[in-house]
Amino acid sequence: MDPLFNTTGAPIGATSAPNTTNNGTEYWNQFVQPVWRIVLWAIAYSCIVIVSVVGNVTVIWIIMAHKRMRTVTNYFLVNLAFAEASMSAFNTVINFTYAVHNEWYFGLVYCRFHNFFPIAAIFASIYSMTAIALDRYMAIIHPLQQRMSSTETKVVVAVIWALALLLAFPQYYYSNTDEQPERVVCYIEWPKYTIFDFETMYYVCVAILIYFLPLMVMGWAYLVVGLSLWASEIPGDSSDRYKEQLTAKRKVVKMMIVVVCTFAVCWLPYHVYFLLHQFFPDMFLERFIQQVYLFIMWLAMSSTMYNPIIYCCLNDRFRAGFKQAFRCCPFVPRGSYEGLELKSTRYLQTQTSVYKASRMETSVSTVLQVGDDGDQAKPKVVTATSSGSTVLNSSLDLTSNGSSSHSVSKTVSETSSFYSSNNLHD
Structure with missing residues (x-):
């Protein structure tokens, strides 16, 4: 997962600061930073973990605890929320600790998990978004074709995770720890082949499969859907129900486009960093690269905390669910929530009209x-x-x-x- 620590020698981006032991032996202490800088980075990474875990767990509760929320799209959102909360909880703090101290404290088993799980989680996240894009495409462009059932959706989620684990397996298999003077490092010892460079080929494939290819598919799907929903005018004699349905479809598609664009922006620098590291390794011996890496990693990890905020801002039902979940907080206004069913604002307005009638x-x-x-x-x-x-x-x-x-x-x-x-x- 981390190109800074994938070699057995000095890690990429290491800042060299000579230190002397009691017996006069000199060694190199990488990643020396002032305390104030470490504290600022610690606060930034802690915010990611807190917001991501709390927000995504709340999203899972809103969907699974309310029957009206259990739709095909929302099942994929559950999978997306689970992947992001897991990656944030299990990897963000460990990534930060290792990047700051350049010493591995967590043993061989967690070293393998640390390199293995993020690839699988990112794969599951982006292909859940891809599945939502294709589902929206089928529902809007081909409305007469049969939609996926709940069972079929769960099968698709299982296939996504199976492929994710398969893609990430080399990171697990080749991970190892090495005890060096004064520190222990976690790294990936890639096999050396004379015919091809396995490490470079793997990282290029990973970048294509978990970033560029799914983004192209989603871009095409949402482009077609957007032209269908926004390019044509609403007929003048259309019923109120038709206009309501069209507005609802536009809101869902708009929300998912924001989610995809946020993911793309957050992970683009990381994948560029990965690819540049494979082809221009000498660039990463500069002293400033550590701060660049910490920022790029923070931006990538921060993608796990934005989705719950987007759902709350752009979806009435999720907003009602968040208000219910955090109703004890003094700064949260009381929302519209009836029993175990979340009601959208439009639905409540309709019910009010019926009551008045x-x-x-x-x-x-x-x-x-x-x-x-x-x-x-x-x-x-x-x-x-x-x-x-x-x-x-x-x-x-x-x-x-x-x-x-x-x-x-x-x-x-x-x-x-x-x-x-x-x-x-x-």
């Missing part, structure tokens, strides 16, 4: 009553009053073919259907 006097049906003398049926209208009682009105004049009755019934039916099915995903 029920308070008004509205004709809901016609009742035909036939007299005992067999006379022609007279139309009677059931009227709901604000007090909840009903009044029969027989003075309504209907046309002979019953068209007005049909129109009233149709209107009431369409209205009920709209309000009962208006639980749109944000």
Whole structure:
């Protein structure tokens, strides 16, 4: 994972500061920094861990604890949140400690895990985003085709993790520790082949598979989806439901585009650093490279904390869930939350409209009553009053073919259907 420590010699980016032991033997102490700089970096990395773990665990709770949130897209968001929280918890602090002290304190087993797990977590994260992009593409561009079921989604998640572990396995297999004078280092001892450079080939493949290729796929998918959702105007006679659905789809796609762009910006410097290290290793012997590496690693690790913030800002249901999760905090306003179901703002507005409509006097049906003398049926209208009682009105004049009755019934039916099915995903 860390190109600074992948060689058995002096680590890339080491700043050399000579020190003398009691017996007069001189050794080189790399990565010497003033205390104030270490404290600032420690605060920066600690913020990543706290925000990432708390935020992503909350996202998992919001989705798994509420039935209405268990959609195909959200299952992939659970996988994304799990990968990011795990990488932040298990690797961020260790990365920082090793980069600052240049000494490995955690043993061989964790050395292998330290080099192995980040590759797998990044793979799982970006391919979860790719799966969401393809799912959005199918739902919007090919709406008549069958969507993935819950079981199929879980199978896709399992396949993503299987491929992630397979790609990261060489990092685990070739990891080792070495006890040098005054310190222990964790490194990757790549095999040497005369035909090709295995290390360079592996890192180039990793950069392509976990960054450039999925970003190209997602860029193409969201470009097509964006043109479909934003390029065409909404028809003037479209129903309110159609406009609601279109707005909801746009919000989901907009949120995921922000997530993908954030990931791309955060990890681009790291992959560039990786590739430059493979082809121009002499550049990384400069004294300043340690600070460059600490910043690049911080930026890459910080990608794990942005997604919960994006969900909260751009999605009504996640915002309601976060308000519920942190309702005990004094600075968190009370949100709209009903039982175990999260309600979007639009849904609550719809329910308010239904409630207000029920308070008004509205004709809901016609009742035909036939007299005992067999006379022609007279139309009677059931009227709901604000007090909840009903009044029969027989003075309504209907046309002979019953068209007005049909129109009233149709209107009431369409209205009920709209309000009962208006639980749109944000």
